[in-house]
Amino acid sequence: MRTAVYxxxxxxxxxxxxxxxxxxxxxFDRVIVAVxxxxxxxxxxxxxxxxxxxxREAVAGIPSVDVAANDGLTVDFARARGASCLIxxxxxxxxxxxxxxxxxxxxxxxxxxxxxxxxxDPEFAFVSSALIREVxxxxxxxxxxxxxxxxxxxxxxxxxxx
Amino acid sequence: MRTAVYxxxxxxxxxxxxxxxxxxxxxFDRVIVAVxxxxxxxxxxxxxxxxxxxxREAVAGIPSVDVAANDGLTVDFARARGASCLIxxxxxxxxxxxxxxxxxxxxxxxxxxxxxxxxxDPEFAFVSSALIREVxxxxxxxxxxxxxxxxxxxxxxxxxxx
Amino acid sequence: MRTAVYxxxxxxxxxxxxxxxxxxxxxFDRVIVAVxxxxxxxxxxxxxxxxxxxxREAVAGIPSVDVAANDGLTVDFARARGASCLIxxxxxxxxxxxxxxxxxxxxxxxxxxxxxxxxxDPEFAFVSSALIREVxxxxxxxxxxxxxxxxxxxxxxxxxxx
Amino acid sequence: MRTAVYxxxxxxxxxxxxxxxxxxxxxFDRVIVAVxxxxxxxxxxxxxxxxxxxxREAVAGIPSVDVAANDGLTVDFARARGASCLIxxxxxxxxxxxxxxxxxxxxxxxxxxxxxxxxxDPEFAFVSSALIREVxxxxxxxxxxxxxxxxxxxxxxxxxxx
Amino acid sequence: MRTAVYxxxxxxxxxxxxxxxxxxxxxFDRVIVAVxxxxxxxxxxxxxxxxxxxxREAVAGIPSVDVAANDGLTVDFARARGASCLIxxxxxxxxxxxxxxxxxxxxxxxxxxxxxxxxxDPEFAFVSSALIREVxxxxxxxxxxxxxxxxxxxxxxxxxxx
Amino acid sequence: MRTAVYxxxxxxxxxxxxxxxxxxxxxFDRVIVAVxxxxxxxxxxxxxxxxxxxxREAVAGIPSVDVAANDGLTVDFARARGASCLIxxxxxxxxxxxxxxxxxxxxxxxxxxxxxxxxxDPEFAFVSSALIREVxxxxxxxxxxxxxxxxxxxxxxxxxxx
Numbered sequence: 001m002r003t004a005v006y007x008x009x010x011x012x013x014x015x016x017x018x019x020x021x022x023x024x025x026x027x028f029d030r031v032i033v034a035v036x037x038x039x040x041x042x043x044x045x046x047x048x049x050x051x052x053x054x055x056r057e058a059v060a061g062i063p064s065v066d067v068a069a070n071d072g073l074t075v076d077f078a079r080a081r082g083a084s085c086l087i088x089x090x091x092x093x094x095x096x097x098x099x100x101x102x103x104x105x106x107x108x109x110x111x112x113x114x115x116x117x118x119x120x121d122p123e124f125a126f127v128s129s130a131l132i133r134e135v136x137x138x139x140x141x142x143x144x145x146x147x148x149x150x151x152x153x154x155x156x157x158x159x160x161x162x
Numbered sequence: 163m164r165t166a167v168y169x170x171x172x173x174x175x176x177x178x179x180x181x182x183x184x185x186x187x188x189x190f191d192r193v194i195v196a197v198x199x200x201x202x203x204x205x206x207x208x209x210x211x212x213x214x215x216x217x218r219e220a221v222a223g224i225p226s227v228d229v230a231a232n233d234g235l236t237v238d239f240a241r242a243r244g245a246s247c248l249i250x251x252x253x254x255x256x257x258x259x260x261x262x263x264x265x266x267x268x269x270x271x272x273x274x275x276x277x278x279x280x281x282x283d284p285e286f287a288f289v290s291s292a293l294i295r296e297v298x299x300x301x302x303x304x305x306x307x308x309x310x311x312x313x314x315x316x317x318x319x320x321x322x323x324x
Numbered sequence: 325m326r327t328a329v330y331x332x333x334x335x336x337x338x339x340x341x342x343x344x345x346x347x348x349x350x351x352f353d354r355v356i357v358a359v360x361x362x363x364x365x366x367x368x369x370x371x372x373x374x375x376x377x378x379x380r381e382a383v384a385g386i387p388s389v390d391v392a393a394n395d396g397l398t399v400d401f402a403r404a405r406g407a408s409c410l411i412x413x414x415x416x417x418x419x420x421x422x423x424x425x426x427x428x429x430x431x432x433x434x435x436x437x438x439x440x441x442x443x444x445d446p447e448f449a450f451v452s453s454a455l456i457r458e459v460x461x462x463x464x465x466x467x468x469x470x471x472x473x474x475x476x477x478x479x480x481x482x483x484x485x486x
Numbered sequence: 487m488r489t490a491v492y493x494x495x496x497x498x499x500x501x502x503x504x505x506x507x508x509x510x511x512x513x514f515d516r517v518i519v520a521v522x523x524x525x526x527x528x529x530x531x532x533x534x535x536x537x538x539x540x541x542r543e544a545v546a547g548i549p550s551v552d553v554a555a556n557d558g559l560t561v562d563f564a565r566a567r568g569a570s571c572l573i574x575x576x577x578x579x580x581x582x583x584x585x586x587x588x589x590x591x592x593x594x595x596x597x598x599x600x601x602x603x604x605x606x607d608p609e610f611a612f613v614s615s616a617l618i619r620e621v622x623x624x625x626x627x628x629x630x631x632x633x634x635x636x637x638x639x640x641x642x643x644x645x646x647x648x
Numbered sequence: 649m650r651t652a653v654y655x656x657x658x659x660x661x662x663x664x665x666x667x668x669x670x671x672x673x674x675x676f677d678r679v680i681v682a683v684x685x686x687x688x689x690x691x692x693x694x695x696x697x698x699x700x701x702x703x704r705e706a707v708a709g710i711p712s713v714d715v716a717a718n719d720g721l722t723v724d725f726a727r728a729r730g731a732s733c734l735i736x737x738x739x740x741x742x743x744x745x746x747x748x749x750x751x752x753x754x755x756x757x758x759x760x761x762x763x764x765x766x767x768x769d770p771e772f773a774f775v776s777s778a779l780i781r782e783v784x785x786x787x788x789x790x791x792x793x794x795x796x797x798x799x800x801x802x803x804x805x806x807x808x809x810x
Numbered sequence: 811m812r813t814a815v816y817x818x819x820x821x822x823x824x825x826x827x828x829x830x831x832x833x834x835x836x837x838f839d840r841v842i843v844a845v846x847x848x849x850x851x852x853x854x855x856x857x858x859x860x861x862x863x864x865x866r867e868a869v870a871g872i873p874s875v876d877v878a879a880n881d882g883l884t885v886d887f888a889r890a891r892g893a894s895c896l897i898x899x900x901x902x903x904x905x906x907x908x909x910x911x912x913x914x915x916x917x918x919x920x921x922x923x924x925x926x927x928x929x930x931d932p933e934f935a936f937v938s939s940a941l942i943r944e945v946x947x948x949x950x951x952x953x954x955x956x957x958x959x960x961x962x963x964x965x966x967x968x969x970x971x972x
Contacts, residue, residue, distance in 0.1 A: 002488075002513065023600050027488065027570055038786075073786045084513055090603065092259040093417050096582045097740045103605045104774030109788055114509050117576065117603040119589045122446040126266030138200075138235045140271055164326075164351065185438050189326065189408055246351055252441065254745040255903050258420045265443045276347050279414065279441040281427045284932040288752030300686075300721045302757055362948075397948045416583040421902045428936030433950055450590030462524075462559045464595055578907040579741050608770040612914030624848075624883045626919055650812075650837065671924050675812065675894055732837055738927065744906045751929045762833050765900065765927040767913045 004028040004087045004116070005078040007070065009039045011046050012153070013055045014132055014146045016124035020089040021059060023118055030064050032081055037071035045133075050153070058147045075110040085113060091120040091128070166190040166249045166278070167240040169232065171201045173208050174315070175217045176294055176308045178286035182251040183221060185280055192226050194243055199233035207295075212315070220309045237272040247275060253282040253290070328352040328411045328440070329402040331394065333363045335370050336477070337379045338456055338470045340448035344413040345383055347442055354388050356405055361395035369457075374477070382471045399434040409437060415444040415452075490514040490573045490602070491564040493556065495525045497532050498639070499541045500618055500632045502610035506575040507545060509604055516550050518567055523557035531619075536639070544633045561596040571599060577606040577614075652676040652735045652764070653726040655718065657687045659694050660801070661703045662780055662794045664772035668737040669707060671766055678712050680729055685719035693781075698801070706795045723758040733761060739768040739776075814838040814897045814926070815888040817880065819849045821856050822963070823865045824942055824956045826934035830899040831869055833928055840874050842891055847881035855943075860963070868957045885920040895923060901930040901938070 004024055010017060010033070024031045035052050039045065046054070052069050059065045070077045078086060086106065088099050103115035124145075132142050136154040143151050166186055172179060172195070186193045197214050201207065208216070214231050221227045232239045240248060248268065250261050265277035286307075294304050298316040305313050328348055334341060334357070348355045359376050363369060370378070376393050383389045394401045402410060410430065412423050427439035448469075456466050460478040467475050490510055496503060496519070510517045521538050525531060532540070538555050545551045556563045564572060572592065574585050589601035610631075618628050622640040629637050652672055658665060658681070672679045683700050687693060694702070700717050707713045718725045726734060734754065736747050751763040772793075780790050784802040791799050814834055820827060820843070834841045845862050849855065856864070862879050869875045880887045888896060896916065898909050913925035934955075942952050946964040953961050 026598075027600065027602070073783065073788045075788075090582070090586075092262065093255060093579055093582060093741060094259045096576075096579060097742045100576075100605055100740065101774040101776065101779055104608055105779055105783060107607075108792075109783070112512075114513065115605060116513070117605065119586055119601060119603065121593075122449055122590055125446055125449070126263040128263065131263055131267055135235065135267060135271070140235045140237075144270075188436075189438065189440070252420070252424075254748065255417055255420060255741060256745045258414075258417060262414075262443055266446055269445075274350075276351065277443060278351070279443065281424055281439060281441065283431075284428055284935055287932055287935070288749040290749065293749055293753055297721065297753060297757070302721045302723075306756075397945065397950045399950075416586065417579060417903060418583045421904045424902065425936040425938065425941055429941055429945060432954075433945070450587040452587065455587055455591055459559065459591060459595070464559045464561075468594075578910065579903060580907045608773055611770055611773070612911040614911065617911055617915055621883065621915060621919070626883045626885075630918075674922075675924065675926070738906075738910075741903055741906060744900070744903060748900075748929055752932055755931075760836075762837065763929060764837070765929065767910055767925060767927065769917075770914055 001029040003030040003032060003081060003083040004085050005032050005034050005074065005081065005083045006087050007034040007036065007074040007077070009036050009129065010051050010055050011039060011129045012051060012132065012146060012150045013058050014124075014127050014129060014150070015144075016089065016091070016120055016127040017055075018058055018147070019121055019124055020087070020118050021062060021065060024087050025062060025064050028064075028084075028087075030066070031087075032066045032068060032083065033059070034068060034070040034074060034077050036074075037069055046153075054147075054150050054153065057149050073109065075106050075113055078113055079110060083113065086115045088115060088117050089120050090117045091125045163191040165192040165194060165243060165245040166247050167194050167196050167236065167243065167245045168249050169196040169198065169236040169239070170250075171198050171291065172213045172217050173201060173291045174213060174294065174308060174312045175220050176286075176289050176291060176312070177306075178251065178253070178282055178289040179217075180220055180309070181283050181286055182249070182280050183224060183227060186249050187224060187226050190226075190246075192228070193249075194228045194230060194245065195221070196230060196232040196236060196239050198236075199231055208315075216309075216312050216315065219311050235271065237268050237275055240275055241272060245275065248277045250277060250279050251282050252279045253287045325353040327354040327356060327405060327407040328409050329356050329358050329398065329405065329407045330411050331358040331360065331398040331401070332412075333360050333453065334375050334379050335363060335453045336375060336456065336470060336474045337382050338448075338451050338453060338474070339468075340413065340415070340444055340451040341379075342382055342471070343445050343448055344411070344442050345386060345389060348411050349386060349388050352388075352408075352411075354390070355411075356390045356392060356407065357383070358392060358394040358398060358401050360398075361393055370477075378471075378474050378477065381473050397433065399430050399437055402437055403434060407437065410439045412439060412441050413444050414441045415449045487515040489516040489518060489567060489569040490571050491518050491520050491560065491567065491569045492573050493520040493522065493560040493563070495522050495615065496537050496541050497525060497615045498537060498618065498632060498636045499544050500610075500613050500615060500636070501630075502575065502577070502606055502613040503541075504544055504548075504633070505607050505610055506573070506604050507548060507551060510573050511548060511550050514550075514570075514573075516552070517573075518552045518554060518569065519545070520554060520556040520560060520563050522560075523555055532639075540633075540636050540639065543635050559595065561592050561599055564599055565596060569599065572601045574601060574603050575606050576603045577611045649677040651678040651680060651729060651731040652733050653680050653682050653722065653729065653731045654735050655682040655684065655722040655725070657684050657777065658699050658703050659687060659777045660699060660780065660794060660798045661706050662772075662775050662777060662798070663792075664737065664739070664768055664775040665703075666706055666795070667769050667772055668735070668766050669710060669713060672735050673710060673712050676712075676732075676735075678714070679735075680731065681707070681713065681715045682718040682722060682725050683715065684722075685717055694801075702795075702798050702801065705797050721757065723754050723761055726761055727758060731761065734763045736763060736765050737768050738765045739773045811839040813840040813842060813891060813893040814895050815842050815844050815884065815891065815893045816897050817844040817846065817884040817887070818898075819846050819939065820861050820865050821849060821939045822861060822942065822956060822960045823868050824934075824937050824939060824960070825954075826899065826901070826930055826937040827865075828868055828957070829931050829934055830897070830928050831872060831875060834897050835872060835874050838874075838894075838897075840876070841897075842893065843869065843875065843877045844880040844884060844887050845877065846884075847879055856963075864957075864960050864963065867959050883919065885916050885923055888923055889920060893923065896925045898925060898927050899930050900927045901935045
């Protein structure tokens with residue numbers, strides 16, 4: 001059985017993430033989403049439990065997907081679950097630099113654990129959690145970019161007038 | 163009448179910004195500079211009113227330019243003023259990634275509002291507000307990169323000895 | 325009256341080009357597409373007259389657009405037509421490097437002629453004339469990426485069996 | 487059974503390619519290397535049969551790997567073999583732009599066929615077939631970058647004096 | 649005598665830095681490492697005295713190297729020491745954008761002081777101080793990437809269980 | 811004595827090259843410009859002897875500079891002349907990818923020979939020999955970008971009417 005681990009902050013999960021997960025389950029027997037416990041606190045970050053809960057709801061209909069919090073190294077998380085590889089989505093050149101460094105470090109820490117990159121669908125290549133928080137904080141509509149339940153939480157956090 | 167909105171933090175305005183504005187007024191009937199109210203607080207950020215005031219002084223001699231604070235979404239600001247498009251300056255590859263994401267998000271929020279990019283003049287391609295603050299804070303001379311009034315304010319904020 | 329010149333090889337024109345033209349006519353009074361006469365001869369390049377003809381058909385329904393061949397410098401072409409600026413589409417980082425060099429050279433040759441960049445719609449960010457020729461030459465279907473008349477010419481040039 | 491197709495020119499195969507293949511066979515049940523028949527003729531390109539033969543020798547010791555020539559679209563090759571995905575190696579930013587375009591085009595042609603990217607090992611991130619041909623043509627030693635049999639063929643093609 | 653100044657945060661020093669220093673002493677008569685006093689406070693930053701001390705230990709065996717703290721502009725530091733140039737290591741595209749801006753600003757501040765870039769060895773191209781702190785904070789092993797004394801300090805700061 | 815080798819095609823030499831040479835002679839005792847004999851034949855390439863002659867004229871006034879043709883590997887050329895390092899100019903991201911690969915290959919071929927990169931002056935960051943040939947071939951004025959003698963040769967090659 002081939003298991004892939006999909007690590008990230010998911011703050012919050014958006015359709016770009018979901019699309020990667022849907023593509024990954026076609027190639028792996030099991031996909032475990034690893035939600036990082038400790039993240040840089042930026043504008044409007046959600047607490048860990050909320051990020052995990054939003055992800056669980058978002059992937060409820062997709063078979064062979066697990067969601068778990070991770071407060072350690074991604075490679076230790078993956079090894080403990082017998083994963084064959086890490087997966088990441090790639091959107092832009094900035095992503096590439098970052099993933100290149102992470103992947104080289106991870107292979108050094110755990111040589112048998114490879115990293116595979118999916119290229120983001122053009123439709124979602126511009127979507128990031130940070131941009132979604134930024135737009136939602138200013139009252140913008142992010143429907144169509146996040147699941148309805150996430151949109152609802154964003155509206156509770158940053159209510160729009162009118 | 164074609165109106166362009168030029169959004170940014172302008173913290174502080176520098177000659178790279180002024181150059182974009184001068185080029186924009188040749189192509190549009192009116193250019194409105196939208197100064198973002200809420201910005202990431204970095205090293206030595208200026209308050210909104212100071213940033214607006216410095217811009218107003220800097221563009222005083224350029225016809226058809228307005229300066230206004232913006233505490234909402236750029237696209238809402240632009241729509242409320244009947245703007246045809248947003249304009250941005252492009253200096254480096256990092257800018258490109260960022261503007262690509264912003265422009266795609268903005269077109270999703272407001273399809274009729276396009277984004278046009280000016281390529282920064284090579285003379286100013288290395289200038290950023292963050293770098294100007296960094297140099298000024300360490301006592302460096304940024305004359306020639308910012309208008310005299312901005313240079314004066316930087317010296318008040320970070321006095322140089324001698 | 326503000327005229328924009330959109331230079332390129334258009335070998336062949338595709339929907340990414342058309343999308344830029346549609347966006348440009350909303351911002352300028354007139355858009356002149358300048359088809360470069362002399363281009364690097366790559367795999368399956370179309371002759372100038374074919375490239376011009378395909379463009380003319382493709383923009384037939386869009387008001388305020390002209391198509392003309394250009395066998396000289398783009399800046400001379402633009403100046404002779406009283407254009408205010410050049411426009412280009414930007415898809416990827418490689419484009420950015422190229423356009424930055426071209427734009428700086430063009431402004432040196434003709435300072436009063438600026439270059440404005442449109443960011444390609446994500447849907448067309450991956451489309452290039454070279455990739456379309458490559459796929460068509462190997463029998464792939466490029467319908468949906470080029471106008472029907474262009475698809476027909478590609479099939480004549482590279483017939484598919486069956 | 488999950489099959490991955492690894493397309494390329496392999497002109498000639500080098501250890502950067504072999505490393506990707508070794509990593510791929512750990513994640514897929516079968517890896518088919520698809521050697522492109524029609525390639526841009528650059529400095530010293532090898533004929534198709536040589537490129538296939540060198541690859542066959544190079545992967546002789548790796549289980550679950552096939553090598554085949556491909557004179558059509560990569561996606562048609564992959565579909566005919568029941569492949570789940572294409573795989574590519576990613577070295578540098580230039581690669582990224584190229585693979586992004588290819589992958590988007592391929593998913594448009596064949597939506598069920600995904601592309602997965604491996605990040606090149608830093609040790610081989612600088613190696614390309616073009617650079618190997620260039621060095622060999624000038625009499626440089628590419629031992630350690632290509633299998634011994636490839637090095638031998640390069641020496642036959644471009645004999646070194648002394 | 650030609651002196652080069654190597655500026656940075658060195659938070660902490662790692663083998664990528666040491667490699668640049670070793671290469672620089674072959675080309676310059678003297679290399680002065682300038683440790684920036686004021687840095688962005690990120691996750692787990694070390695105080696200035698610790699960063700200087702770790703560097704001094706790390707370069708103890710390399711002739712013609714000095715280490716000094718710098719609480720002013722890099723160009724002033726270099727001028728005061730009669731340096732011919734600044735040197736920096738280049739790893740990735742993100743580095744390139746940053747160094748391009750810094751170098752242009754520094755040449756404007758001090759035209760006679762040039763910046764020379766070394767390309768990081770592929771083995772260390774993925775190593776950054778930030779990534780080392782991140783891995784160490786999560787209990788990962790960074791041995792082989794930093795000198796033993798640095799590894800020891802990291803373990804004191806972020807003890808691993810077991 | 812520290813000697814630097816500056817390799818390239820110089821087809822033709824332009825002020826961006828000259829600027830790098832001027833900066834290099836301040837840091838090295840001797841700079842040898844190595845003009846590549848065998849280059850990709852593009853639009854309007856000059857023969858080797860012309861490229862060497864134009865360079866010799868261009869650097870005539872700069873002390874400690876030699877110009878020589880090179881029909882072998884750059885590293886062999888440099889080793890035979892006792893050079894300490896290679897130097898290159900860096901303009902854009904595309905350059906960076908290319909130089910990174912070349913430098914890694916060169917260090918593999920000759921570990922004791924390092925590569926140092928100068929960042930192009932913003933004024934010349936957009937200038938390349940290919941762009942100069944392209945503009946000259948279409949009758950454009952490249953005065954101010956190349957030495958007068960080069961401009962004269964370009965006019966002979968591509969006469970302008972009028």
